[in-house]
Amino acid sequence: AQSVTQLGSHVSVSEGALVLLRCNYSSSVPPYLFWYVQYPNQGLQLLLKYTTGATLVKGINGFEAEFKKSETSFHLTKPSAHMSDAAEYFCAVTPSGGSYIPTFGRGTSLIVHP
Amino acid sequence: NAGVTQTPKFQVLKTGQSMTLQCAQDMNHNSMYWYRQDPGMGLRLIYYSASEGTTDKGEVPNGYNVSRLNKREFSLRLESAAPSQTSVYFCASSGDGGVSNQPQHFGDGTRLSIL
Numbered sequence: 100a101q102s103v104t105q106l107g108s109h110v111s112v113s114e115g116a117l118v119l120l121r122c123n124y125s126s127s128v129p130p131y132l133f134w135y136v137q138y139p140n141q142g143l144q145l146l147l148k149y150t151t152g153a154t155l156v157k158g159i160n161g162f163e164a165e166f167k168k169s170e171t172s173f174h175l176t177k178p179s180a181h182m183s184d185a186a187e188y189f190c191a192v193t194p195s196g197g198s199y200i201p202t203f204g205r206g207t208s209l210i211v212h213p
Numbered sequence: 214n215a216g217v218t219q220t221p222k223f224q225v226l227k228t229g230q231s232m233t234l235q236c237a238q239d240m241n242h243n244s245m246y247w248y249r250q251d252p253g254m255g256l257r258l259i260y261y262s263a264s265e266g267t268t269d270k271g272e273v274p275n276g277y278n279v280s281r282l283n284k285r286e287f288s289l290r291l292e293s294a295a296p297s298q299t300s301v302y303f304c305a306s307s308g309d310g311g312v313s314n315q316p317q318h319f320g321d322g323t324r325l326s327i328l
Contacts, residue, residue, distance in 0.1 A: 150314040
């Protein structure tokens, strides 16, 4: 079984500041990892995913995440926050070669101050 | 491209009433899912369907039934609505066919209130 922990239910940053959203996972087999974003009154949209290969993954809207196996982490970053980045962010994991049903974290709400 | 379409977008029910939430996808995906989203709880899987003709229980199936009508459509039914079922319901699909590296595609949700 796998689990996902997102540290901090809310993260607040100023516009132009670095965004760092944390995700740690536990999995008995190598995982596939995903970040999704949810804007108000919308469904989740894929930001980026790690399956195999390069551990630094670039996604949409200037976001990227790095898979660190030794730290069992997949933190999401963006160098400079924009007001339009305010949303809920979810980390998800599925085990490679196993069940395709993802396990989602509880989400982190990103608040961007002008 | 429509992607995943959910109807209705909003619904208010009285306790004990029944209703069916509809979901359709136009991406030729094999797998479909129903989730509920509650504040502080993230997404919880209610039921899923790996392919046409199959359905399986997720984490919180009690009080719900599902039907995979065909490859495109996957409906969720509340037989006797209870206030605890007030939530936002999301349908999702993925083109995995059992491959776990495929992302899910979500509809915009149905906001359901039960009085």
